[in-house]
Amino acid sequence: MGMQRGMSNPFAEYMWMENEEEYNRQVEEELLEQEFLERCFQEMLDEEDQDWFIPARDLPPGLGQIQQQFNGLSVSDSNSNTEEIVRKSSLNPEAKEFIPGVKY
Template identity: 80%
Template sequence: MNGPNVAKLTGSSAPGKEEPAANGHGEGDANPFADYMWMENEEEYNRQVEEELLEQEFLERCFQEMLDEEDQDWFIPSRDLPSGVGPLQQQLNGLTVNDNNNADEIARKSSLNPEAKEFVPGVKY
């Protein structure tokens, strides 16, 4: 595959192409140090990043203080009740309500009138 096409594919000197200078940049480059220009403002960039980190830390501390204040407002029995109330708390937790086991017996002993009109608030009879 020798011929003019081989020279174009391999990147050898083609007519009209610019040869790189000895420093690796083309002769037409405006600033040979363009790759290093970010270093000019390195201190300013570092200061901005440090300010952002300090602001983020401040916001996290404020948020944690807000959560701590909110926890203080909540009533937590284990924390807020005196220590002698623990057994009473367990007794209260153990109480249950009967589920219609004696509903018929309660209905027989009731002194309510089953024939009474339904109560509607705001209506006078």
């Protein structure tokens, strides 16, 4: 069937040239629409990036060093440290529990 179609009109492949201006307008519209969609998508990505907190971008340069120092810190679970802290503490173990908004 495809062969018959080609034989009946040997210039069928070039028929778009008959309406070249309309074809060009249609292609231009498609390209503009594609460009518009790409811009919208890029704007959406940029807005999303603004919503995320990225330390390298959002913090002043000196804070990166402090952040690295914090990353190096760890909490120890050893009981000897806890006992020493309790011994040196100046807190009153007999004090009432603090409850915000309650007056004693």
